[in-house]
Amino acid sequence: MMAWCLRALLSHWWRNPVQLFAYLAGLALATALWSGVQAINSEARASYDAAAKTLGEGQYDLLIPKQGNRIPQDVYVLLRKSGWLVSPVIDARINDVRLLGIDLVTSATGLPNLAKGPSAITYDTLLANEETALKISMLANVTVDTSIAPGIAIGDIGLVQRMLKRDDLTRLILLPNQPITQPSLGMVAPNLRVQSAHAVTNVTELTGSFHLNLTAFGLLSFVVGLFIVNSTIGLAFEQRRGMIRTIRSLGVPMRTLITLITVEMMTLAVIGAGFGIILGYFIAAFLLPDVAATLRGLYGAQISGTLELRASWWVSGMVLALIGTAVALSSRIWQIVQMPLLASAKPRAWVVATGSRFRLQLIIAITLLFSTVPLAMTLEGLLAGFILLGCLLIGAALALPPLLGGLLTLVQKYTVAPVWEWFWADTRQQLPGLSLALIALLLAVSANIGVSTMVSSFRQTFIAFLDQRLAPELFVEVETANQSAALEMFLMNRQIEVLPLLTTQVVIADLPVDLYGIRVGQTYRNNWIFLDNTLNAWDAIERGKAVVVNEQFARRADLWVGSLVQVSRDLMLPIAGVVGDYGNPQGQVIITERIFKDLYPNLYASNFGVRTKDASQLRSQIVNTLGIKNNAIINQVGIKALSLEVFERTFVVTSALNVLTLGVASFAILMSLLTLADLRVPQLAPVWALGLTRRRLAWLELLRAVLLAGIVFVCAIPMGLALAWILLTIINVEAFGWQLPMYLFPL
Amino acid sequence: MNVKILFFIIIWPFSVVAQGFSDLGSRADGFANPELNPTFNFPTDHGAHPEYRIEWWYLTANLNGSDGTSYGLQWTLFRTGLRPGEGPGWQSPQVWFAHAAVTTPGQHFATERFARGGIGQAGVEATPFRAWIDEWVLEGEDFQKMTLTANGPNFGYDMSLQANGPLVFHGDNGYSVKSEQGQASYYYSQPFFKIDGTLKLPTGNIEVEGNAWLDHEWSSQPLSDDQSGLGLVLVIVCGWCKVDGFSTTPKRWITLQLFDLDLT
Structure with a gap:
């Protein structure tokens, strides 16, 4: 009886193949985008986890330079010989790969949790995942280790220094269990500062909202797909009323009939959702490179470019599709139960x-x-x-x-x-x-x-913002205090407007912020547009009586125009203006150059904006006269193009x-x-x-x-x-x- | 003792070089071997011998406080070569580790340090004598009169040493046979140090004085096949330990009192 009954039910689909297609396709589409988006999210999450494990970020306090991003190796040895237990790290990019050099001997407690254990690192071999390994295999021996975060290669500090042709370090990990007596950091390494482990911006947190956006899209499409499923189920039931009535009249118990219908519809749902998951995989694989680029551009987060089949996303897609079908089905079954045996379908x-x-x-x-x-x-x-x-x-x-x-x-x-x-x-x-x-x-x-x-x-x-912010025609980065002074002198002598940019990282209002010292001049006055400001804001800033903050800082700290900002222990200044700062996750506080130099007398300007009519000529003059490397000078046009590309x-x-x-x-x-x-x-x-x-x-x-x-x-x-x-x-x-x-x- | 460190040190050198410690019992590739009838050249030989695979300077002291309380003190610096010789900067194949401890009648304080050779973080120089790792230093104009410091998270010490006797050479004039198969080391001691100074303990500083013994030993293949390789590694890792005797009988060539070996 069951078999005949089932045959009768299924015969509906043979007679209405379009309906069958709609049902399966609706389910497949609902599941596809949802599981595709989930696949992308889980891939990204796995990458963040791997990065956190590989880099050990956020676990230990760090010592980082107050200026720039290089620490002489002598400073490391001096610190160790003064009783500061630190472990050196060199961190730089080569061939689009982040190269991380660590010293296994001293980082024993701060070791990354590598799957194969630290034993896999040797003096002359890097560790990287397969994708990254391909990019750097021509530069060094690479052992493939899948647990290493995408885009990162780890190796012995000596090897990495040789590859980068450098003899300095990027940061020092401050190890736990420091000895009972040690001189103050200021005495041993006055140019370094402690960066608390908590101050490191958490990638998972930063990107959380981006992934939520993706999820919302997935959900939207899931709902749309379920609409299709719901209407197809409705139609199928409407058309099968006659058949159901006949089957019931022939003596098939209601319970058996409902069981058969449920089995039939759910089996079809599994098939449809299965197709959807396969489709979702392809959608995810297709979108992943762009998602990766977006996350890199917006948040600097590196995620893997290859997709893994993780149970988390395909199971969730399947379960959700089945629940959706079950909900749609239950209301129809309820109708059948309620249906008088002899009533027929009447569209009107x-x-x-x-x-x-x-x-x-x-x-x-x-x-x-x-x-x-x-x-x-x-x-x-x-x-x-x-x-x-x-x-x-x-x-x-x-x-x-x-x-x-x-x-x-x-x-x-x-x-x-x-x-x-x-x-x-x-x-x-x-x-x-x-x-x-x-x-x-x-x-x-x-x-x-x-x-x-x-x-x-x-x-x-964003385009208007780029025009505002990237007003200087040339941007020059210098490496030493001498270069900085020489460049400024050189440009001043030629009557060229120069905009030195002093910067350091500080904690203001319990938030990690970039503190900038700027030279207020015509360029700032003419180009920068405030979202909100006091009257004569630039004058107050120039006199050192006020600060400018970016919107990110204003929102996070909930400090707006007129609020006071604790710039340093002894200096409290009001906010004179809030500027838009699109595409930057970090908070910023901007003060005048003079105040910055009073607060941080040892820091020098390492970045300069230069206003000139003939950028290429000035560029070659700077390179030839001052010995600044050509690649340390960036053309405004180049930056704009790059920024727009990230944006697109x-x-x-x-x-x-x-x-x-x-x-x-x-x-x-x-x-x-x-x-x-x-x-x-x-x-x-x-x-x-x-x-x-x-x-x-x-x-x-x-x-x-x-x-x-x-x-x-x-x-x-x-x-x-x-x-x-x-x-x-x-x-x-x-x-x-x-x-x-x-x-x-x-x- | 941090188990992770233990694991790491045991495992790491094994794979860094194809012929790691797993090879200790056999002839050392490229490493020099102790020869019979050695001629020591002092003060140079107080310094490091990177052409040999392993080497250590270890000092143990029995101390008394002014109230008669007994204390024990230990300071050890180990060198192990992954390859013989030196290299520039981080390419140096030498790895250094050290262990320091103080025992009181009821407590035991211990800590350790690790360093790579070649960058100046650790080393041993002969003239003037200076053995150091991080801020831990054993140094003096010569081997007769020295100062000694070490620090840990909850203890430390500053000591002065004054030798009042000659060096003692172990085995056959400093050629110390470890097994019947011919494994041997160069080994001498200064067992006659007067020591005094300050122990920095959580309860406060304690002035102490007493006697100390300093050993200096180096070799390339100190174990025979029937001796446990791991035993040596444990000695190196967990460091001290109090060496209070020496036996050339296989499996008992060193009497150890391992301190905080916690493998759980």
Whole structure:
């Protein structure tokens, strides 16, 4: 009996292959983007973990130079001979690989947790993962160790120094259990300072919001996919009512029937989700290089370029797909249980029944949409931003079918021609079947508009920002105090405006910040645009009476214009201006050169901005006269191009996901129309019999689809802009620490 | 004793060079071997012999406080060569480690240090005599009168040493046979040091004086095949230990009182 019963149930799919395809494809699409995004996230997370383990960052305090990033090796030996237990590290890039040189003998307790144990490091061999090993195999012997974080090669400090042709160090790890007596650090190594382990910015924390964004996209597409699944299941059940009635009348118990239907649908769901996971893997593999580039560009986080099949993401995709199917299924099964044996499917009755559902939907939608206003004003934090987004999207989604229904009724009322009256009435009748697909389209289109608006706003702001910030034509980096003084003298003698930049890392308001000393001049006054400032801000800064901070600092410390900032132990200055600082995770406090030199007399300016009309000539003069290396001078044009490139790559992923979601939604529409087509034959037959040609009918069908899509697009515009507003003013601030002005797309 | 360090030191040198300590029992590749009838050349021979595989300078002292309380003190500097000879900077094949300890009637304080050769962090120079690793130093104008310091997280000491007797040469004029198969080392001692100074303990500083014994021994293949290689490594790693006797019988060639060997 069971077998025959199952055959009867399955025969439905053989007769409606399009429906079967829609069901499987809906599930596959829902699972694909979700598991693809999860795959990317888990890959990134694994990379962060590996990096934390490889670098041992955040575990120990460090000694780092107050100026620059080099520590003479003599200073290391002197520290050790003074009773400071430190272990040397050299850290530099070569061939796009971060090369880390450590001394195993002294770093015994601060060792990276390498899978094969420290024994794998030898005097003349580097350790790296496979991908990284390929990049540096021509420079040194490399042993492949998969536990090493991507993009990093570790080796003995001597080997790394030889490879880099350097004889100095980058930082010293301050080991635990220092001896009972030791001279103060200032006496032994006055040019070094302690960087607390907690002050190191945590990559996982920094990138958390980025991954949350990806997850949100995955979830959106999952929901859209589930809409397809839900409507297909609904349709299949509607069409099988007759069959179910027959099977029941033949004496199959309800329990057996429900079990069989559940097994049937869930088996198909597993197949669909399985396809989805395979698809998701390819999507992830396709997007991963861009995600990696984005994370590197925005946060300096290195993630692996190759994808591993981790249970965490594919299991989560499968489970979620099955839960989604089960939820959709349960309501239908409930209907079967409730169904009187002799009732049959009546599309018109269905519409009437949905009428009351529409009213309820509208009430919920209005409640949700209205609740966004107080939510936006009161809630804070990334999660709140997403709750707000959720309210907006679900509210709009729920409101769409009743609004469309209302609109159609209204239009029908003012139509006199019988064909058109039929057309509107027929469209209304189709609405319940199409509404889920239309909602999916609405969500996808508004997400598209919202994200495009965000990206274009970001783009415009960023380009203007680059013009502002990169006003000097040349940027010169010097290595020594003598070079610094000589360069300044050289440029001053030629009456060239020079902008020295002094910098050091400090802790202000319990936050690690970059403290800058600048020479306030015309360039700053003309080019820098404040987000907020006091009157005559630059004058106050020039006189040493105020500071400028970047937006990231202002937000994190919640210190704005007028607030006092503890610049050093004895110096408290008010904030005169807050500047936008896009694409930088670090907080900044900017003071005038004079105050900086008073606070840090030993530091010299190692970076200079130079204003000149003839950049290439001045460049060669600096190289020839002062012996500054050519690659230490960077052209403004070069920096701008590089910055823009980083920026463009940042949003490749977003737009790719955008296109994919839109694709899924369009597919949902197509599938709904296709599955409805069968059902509509009885509806169309009388009209055809009354004399409407097939050609005319086809045109009317097409017109209906275009019309519905058009209305959805119109509704999606305000939705998309509202979405963009939430993304820019709430999500972005939480995720990146800065706010962007909104430029309306596509104006 | 940090187990990680123990593991690391045992494992590391083994793989750094193909012929690591696993090879200790056999003839040392490229390393010099102690020869019968040695002629010592002082003060040069007080210094390091990087052409030999292992070498140590270890000092033990029995001390008394002014109230008659007994204390023990130990300071050891080990050198091990991964290859014979020296190299520039970090390429030096020499690795140094040291162990310092103080015992009181009820407590035991110990700590250790590690360093690579070639960069000046550790070494032993003959004239004037100076053996150091980090801030731990045993030094003097000559081998007769020296000062000694060591520091740990919870103890330290500053001592002065004055020799009042001649050097003592072990075995056959300093050629000390370790096994019947011919394994041997160069080995001499200064057992007649008067020592005094300050022990820095958590309870406060304690002035002490007493007698000390300084050994200097170097070799390249100190174990025969039937002797335990790991035993030697443990000696080196866990350092001291109090060497209070010497036997040439296999498996008992050194009497150890391992201090804090905690392998759990």
